Amino acid sequence: MARGVARGARVLALAFLVVTVVAAVAVAAAAVAAVARRVVLSAAPGPMPSPSAPQPAPIAETSRRVPASPASPASRASHVSQESASRPRSYRVVVPKCGETNRRLYLTKPRLKGNDVLELQERLRALGFFSGKPDGVFDLSTDAAVRAFQRAVDLEPDGVVTPDTWLKMATGRAQTLPALTEAEMPSGERRIVVDVTKLTLTLYAGDKVVKQYPIAIGKWHTPTPIGEFAIIEKDYAPGGAFGSRWMGLNVPWGGYGIHGTNRPWSIGTAASAGCIRMFNEDVEELFELVPIKTRVFIVGYEPEGDITRELGPGATGQDVQVLQYYLRREAFDAGPLDGRFGERVEAAVREMQKFYGVPVTGRVGTNELYLLGLR
Amino acid sequence: MRWLRTAVLALLVLGAIGFAGAVTAVFVRPELMPPGPYHPRGIYYALRGYRVHPWIRVDPVKSYTLKVWSTRWPLFRGGYGYDDLIDETRADFRALYPNVQVEYVLLKLDEIGDAITQAVDNNTQPDVCVAPFDPSLVESGAVVPIDAFMDRTVAGDAGADAFEPRALQALTIEGRVWAWPSWIAVQAWAGNAQLLRKAGVDVERVMTFGWSYDDVLAMARALAAQQAGVDERYRTYPLVLETTSTATLDTLMRAAGKALAVNADGSLAWGGASLAETLSFLEEARDEDAFPEPVPRMGERMLELFWTGRAAVIGPVGPGFARHVRERLERIAKGEFPSAREGVEPVLLPIPHPPGGEANSCTSVTSVMAFRRPGPGGEDAARLAVEFARQLARKEALWLAKEMCVVPAHLGDRQEVLGMIGPDGASERFLTLSAASGTPCGHRSARLALMEKDVRTRAIAPALAEFWEGTLRARDFDAYVARLLASGAPAPERVKRN
Numbered sequence: 001m002a003r004g005v006a007r008g009a010r011v012l013a014l015a016f017l018v019v020t021v022v023a024a025v026a027v028a029a030a031a032v033a034a035v036a037r038r039v040v041l042s043a044a045p046g047p048m049p050s051p052s053a054p055q056p057a058p059i060a061e062t063s064r065r066v067p068a069s070p071a072s073p074a075s076r077a078s079h080v081s082q083e084s085a086s087r088p089r090s091y092r093v094v095v096p097k098c099g100e101t102n103r104r105l106y107l108t109k110p111r112l113k114g115n116d117v118l119e120l121q122e123r124l125r126a127l128g129f130f131s132g133k134p135d136g137v138f139d140l141s142t143d144a145a146v147r148a149f150q151r152a153v154d155l156e157p158d159g160v161v162t163p164d165t166w167l168k169m170a171t172g173r174a175q176t177l178p179a180l181t182e183a184e185m186p187s188g189e190r191r192i193v194v195d196v197t198k199l200t201l202t203l204y205a206g207d208k209v210v211k212q213y214p215i216a217i218g219k220w221h222t223p224t225p226i227g228e229f230a231i232i233e234k235d236y237a238p239g240g241a242f243g244s245r246w247m248g249l250n251v252p253w254g255g256y257g258i259h260g261t262n263r264p265w266s267i268g269t270a271a272s273a274g275c276i277r278m279f280n281e282d283v284e285e286l287f288e289l290v291p292i293k294t295r296v297f298i299v300g301y302e303p304e305g306d307i308t309r310e311l312g313p314g315a316t317g318q319d320v321q322v323l324q325y326y327l328r329r330e331a332f333d334a335g336p337l338d339g340r341f342g343e344r345v346e347a348a349v350r351e352m353q354k355f356y357g358v359p360v361t362g363r364v365g366t367n368e369l370y371l372l373g374l375r
Numbered sequence: 376m377r378w379l380r381t382a383v384l385a386l387l388v389l390g391a392i393g394f395a396g397a398v399t400a401v402f403v404r405p406e407l408m409p410p411g412p413y414h415p416r417g418i419y420y421a422l423r424g425y426r427v428h429p430w431i432r433v434d435p436v437k438s439y440t441l442k443v444w445s446t447r448w449p450l451f452r453g454g455y456g457y458d459d460l461i462d463e464t465r466a467d468f469r470a471l472y473p474n475v476q477v478e479y480v481l482l483k484l485d486e487i488g489d490a491i492t493q494a495v496d497n498n499t500q501p502d503v504c505v506a507p508f509d510p511s512l513v514e515s516g517a518v519v520p521i522d523a524f525m526d527r528t529v530a531g532d533a534g535a536d537a538f539e540p541r542a543l544q545a546l547t548i549e550g551r552v553w554a555w556p557s558w559i560a561v562q563a564w565a566g567n568a569q570l571l572r573k574a575g576v577d578v579e580r581v582m583t584f585g586w587s588y589d590d591v592l593a594m595a596r597a598l599a600a601q602q603a604g605v606d607e608r609y610r611t612y613p614l615v616l617e618t619t620s621t622a623t624l625d626t627l628m629r630a631a632g633k634a635l636a637v638n639a640d641g642s643l644a645w646g647g648a649s650l651a652e653t654l655s656f657l658e659e660a661r662d663e664d665a666f667p668e669p670v671p672r673m674g675e676r677m678l679e680l681f682w683t684g685r686a687a688v689i690g691p692v693g694p695g696f697a698r699h700v701r702e703r704l705e706r707i708a709k710g711e712f713p714s715a716r717e718g719v720e721p722v723l724l725p726i727p728h729p730p731g732g733e734a735n736s737c738t739s740v741t742s743v744m745a746f747r748r749p750g751p752g753g754e755d756a757a758r759l760a761v762e763f764a765r766q767l768a769r770k771e772a773l774w775l776a777k778e779m780c781v782v783p784a785h786l787g788d789r790q791e792v793l794g795m796i797g798p799d800g801a802s803e804r805f806l807t808l809s810a811a812s813g814t815p816c817g818h819r820s821a822r823l824a825l826m827e828k829d830v831r832t833r834a835i836a837p838a839l840a841e842f843w844e845g846t847l848r849a850r851d852f853d854a855y856v857a858r859l860l861a862s863g864a865p866a867p868e869r870v871k872r873n
Contacts, residue, residue: 331449331456347483354484355449357693359619359674370678371699373706 105161107143196300216277228336252316312363315341428523442501447481502760520551542784545815554742555768556784564690568720585734588656595665617674629737630726634816654849697780723802736813743768782810834859
């Protein structure tokens with residue numbers, strides 16, 4: 001009896017040991033596979049991380065990899081080809097945050113919602129595959145429309161909207177403006193003026209207009225930020241909805257930028273989630289002509305928003321931009337409309353307070369809102 | 376031979392008489408002779424010690440460049456701002472003197488005083504500067520006196536009698552006028568006339584004859600009596616004053632006749648009975664619950680309380696306040712602020728004075744000074760500078776009077792803007808009356824201003840902060856300030872209490 005118990009215990013112990021070892025091996029294998037997949041992902045330009053993925057590395061790292069504008073078309077061509085040949089490696093994929101995503105769209109529960117779905121529905125409707133009212137929800141009717149479209153263009157009718165599907169939806173576009181190279185650029189400070197009312201992006205060198213491009217801007221509920229910003233990052237291969245180039249702006253309240261697109265039909269409309277979309281050919285050209293720190297003036301209408309909190313040095317946001325706008329309107333020098341409460345804004349606030357004879361605090365509270373006519 | 380001698384003598388006498396007659400004629404009517412070194416008027420002023428006068432010859436083929444320092448006024452209305460005024464002034468002057476270029480340097484409101492003092496010290500002064508008058512600049516010898524340009528034969532409508540006598544007096548040292556008076560700003564508080572009337576105040580009378588501490592306290596008591604039982608959120612406050620700086624005490628002390636905080640020897644001028652009386656007034660107002668809580672930060676809500684009809688008096692207000700009032704009233708009239716209270720009737724008020732004393736409005740005269748360039752010669756450029764300064768002083772005053780409710784120092788020009796000075800007729804009367812009868816009290820030398828700043832920072836401001844916190848009584852203020860000054864320690868950091 002006792003021997004039987006001992007044997008049973010031995011078997012149990014052995015079984016436990018075997019299970020433990022198997023589990024450990026499985027965990028180790030999974031870990032190795034995960035590491036391997038990360039390596040592959042980081043070496044490929046492919047799919048974008050999800051919007052919840054970690055924030056991009058410091059700007060300088062990306063910027064360093066973006067070569068200075070080549071001196072001639074030939075050198076530019078060689079540079080681009082080298083770049084595309086050697087592109088992946090340790091290339092960091094910038095995650096733009098202007099609301100654009102590269103996610104795959106398909107029927108799921110809960111339903112996928114968003115600007116990209118809305119745009120998909122609008123495009124399918126324009127192409128005659130979707131008859132409902134575009135509402136930004138990927139529902140059964142959207143799924144049916146996607147499948148119908150995929151069948152029509154010889155794609156697998158799986159209802160999943162991939163970059164291939166987007167590309168097939170493009171009707172193509174001929175470049176209407178002659179290409180411009182670095183060698184043809186006039187001298188003078190380069191700056192970009194985006195006019196959201198005319199849907200144009202104009203490149204200046206000094207006071208001369210170098211070239212004007214058509215663009216798409218944000219929808220009314222996801223407007224393109226108005227103000228004075230600068231290009232702070234550049235990326236050659238954002239891919240997907242961001243097209244072939246990305247130039248990030250230092251908008252303090254979101255990751256907005258100028259980028260290409262895989263939805264060229266949207267150019268000339270208010271279609272984006274706030275970013276400035278360009279044709280890929282155009283953004284590729286512009287990308288080479290404007291260095292990091294190029295100033296970008298987005299104009300067209302008054303900055304919108306309310307000031308609902310006390311503002312002081314260090315504050316950032318759209319409300320700071322509204323403050324800057326109103327200070328400037330009152331002829332106080334609040335610097336560029338960049339949404340940052342810096343030294344110039346503080347000096348302007350102090351000057352205003354002295355001028356009107358209210359307590360000089362350098363901060364914006366109720367007195368200042370009254371003085372600016374915002375209350 | 377005798378007849379020859381007689382003839383020569385007669386000719387000499389006739390010549391002398393003719394010459395004297397010609398000189399007299401040119402002296403009386405200087406336009407009969409072009410400006411130059413032998414112009415009788417010029418010689419007359421040169422003998423009186425004026426190196427620059429209107430009879431210095433300006434070479435019509437020589438190119439002149441005048442450097443002008445001014446303040447960029449943050450005023451912009453109907454597409455017209457200070458830059459446009461500059462362009463106009465420049466164009467007007469070029470119409471007179473096509474060979475003169477005018478270059479502007481625009482400085483900030485509070486920088487220009489220090490900047491011009493430093494520039495004069497370093498011999499790098501501009502030709503013309505618009506700034507509050509600093510008497511110490513005269514000692515440098517760089518400022519050009521302008522009396523000769525007020526000579527009735529050439530002054531036209533810019534003679535000495537064309538300006539507000541008080542303003543001219545403020546710019547006069549040892550019998551000479553050292554700058555063109557441009558405009559006069561009056562120190563004031565602001566009030567809601569409707570609330571004041573409810574508290575039994577004869578607003579028109581106060582605006583004309585001033586009011587004493589007792590009058591203000593009586594108003595506070597009357598208003599407090601009407602507020603009994605009213606929830607804190609809806610209470611109306613008799614007084615909402617600036618408490619984060621010494622501005623309130625400054626205006627009260629000036630109205631009490633103590634314009635400067637320090638004496639020429641650096642000793643404290645504020646003290647004794649006048650300071651105690653002023654602080655006791657504020658203390659009593661506090662005891663009467665005249666101020667909103669928290670008292671040390673009440674000024675940060677002054678405009679909100681004012682425009683929501685919950686403040687009877689706010690102060691002190693800057694010259695820009697009247698502009699703010701006018702703009703807001705215009706927007707209310709257009710319906711841009713639907714929630715705006717009907718019961719707000721803004722008026723400018725004199726600063727209260729001690730009981731038994733006289734109403735003493737404090738004014739400051741902004742002037743346009745002309746400078747001589749360092750080194751010999753340059754009288755012709757200096758003459759052009761004085762003439763440009765005259766033109767600028769009047770043009771700027773006319774524009775600012777309409778935009779900012781200040782009073783032009785030129786009496787003739789004032790007639791042009793009557794009805795536009797001040798947010799309402801009563802305030803305009805108060806401003807023009809104060810400009811005529813007030814005491815110019817913002818003028819002090821840079822050295823004295825520096826000493827004052829030091830005393831304020833080290834002692835008065837910290838003591839006042841304690842006073843507003845309620846931890847220092849009026850009777851102890853004097854001694855506390857003296858102790859802080861004697862200790863020689865740097866100003867303590869003000870504790871922020873939320």
